[in-house]
Amino acid sequence: MTDMDDTTTRVEAEGQPEQEAVGTGPVSTIPEEELARLTDDIISALKTVYDPEIPADIYELGLVYRIDIEDDRTVKIDMTLTAPGCPVAGEMPGWVQNAVGAVEGVSGVEVNMTFDPPWTPDRMSEEAQIAVGWY
Numbered sequence: 001m002t003d004m005d006d007t008t009t010r011v012e013a014e015g016q017p018e019q020e021a022v023g024t025g026p027v028s029t030i031p032e033e034e035l036a037r038l039t040d041d042i043i044s045a046l047k048t049v050y051d052p053e054i055p056a057d058i059y060e061l062g063l064v065y066r067i068d069i070e071d072d073r074t075v076k077i078d079m080t081l082t083a084p085g086c087p088v089a090g091e092m093p094g095w096v097q098n099a100v101g102a103v104e105g106v107s108g109v110e111v112n113m114t115f116d117p118p119w120t121p122d123r124m125s126e127e128a129q130i131a132v133g134w135y
Contacts (some may be wrong), residue, residue, distance in 0.1 A: 029071045038069055038105055045099040051081075052088055056131040058096070062123025065114065073107040075100055080119045089113070 024089060028035055046059040068076040077096060081089055088095075092109040100109045103121065121134065 029107070030067070030069070031075070034105065035069065038073070038103065039067075042067060042075060042100055042106070044068070045103050046077075046096065049092070049095045049099050051086075051092075052127075053086075054082065054132055055131045056124070056128040058092075058130070059129035060125045061119075062125065062130075063119060073105055074107050074110065076110045076112070078112045078114055082115055082116050082119050084095070 027103065029040070037115060044063055047057040049058045051058060051063070052063060061082070063081065064077060064079045066076075066078040070076065076092060077100065079092075079096065086092070093113060096111050097109045100106060121129075124129060124132075124134070
């Protein structure tokens with residue numbers, strides 16, 4: 001959570017999707033109620049995107065590392081895949097961009113794919129673990 005300017009609100013999604021932290025950085029100019037709605041709607045949109053090889057959505061799988069909501073309502077998402085050689089590696093960012101871009105109030109979406117740190121199954125929520133039978 002470094003290098004954040006005064007126009008960004010960050011939603012942490014690392015390891016514990018159900019415990020995101022909103023507004024942990026400088027104060028946003030987006031009204032608090034709207035920011036809460038945007039955050040909920042963005043997470044709901046991310047939960048509509050599924051890894052085709054695993055019966056769980058990318059948010060519950062822990063593939064979303066960070067969500068930044070800029071004051072201009074641009075959403076920047078850092079995410080990964082379960083493996084660098086994932087067959088949908090070229091398509092997944094577009095799926096995420098389309099899902100989040102459809103959220104009312106979002107002006108644009110930037111998806112950054114990263115493999116640092118690499119995804120591991122311990123990033124999965126309890127819901128995802130149940131869905132794949134690992135619980």
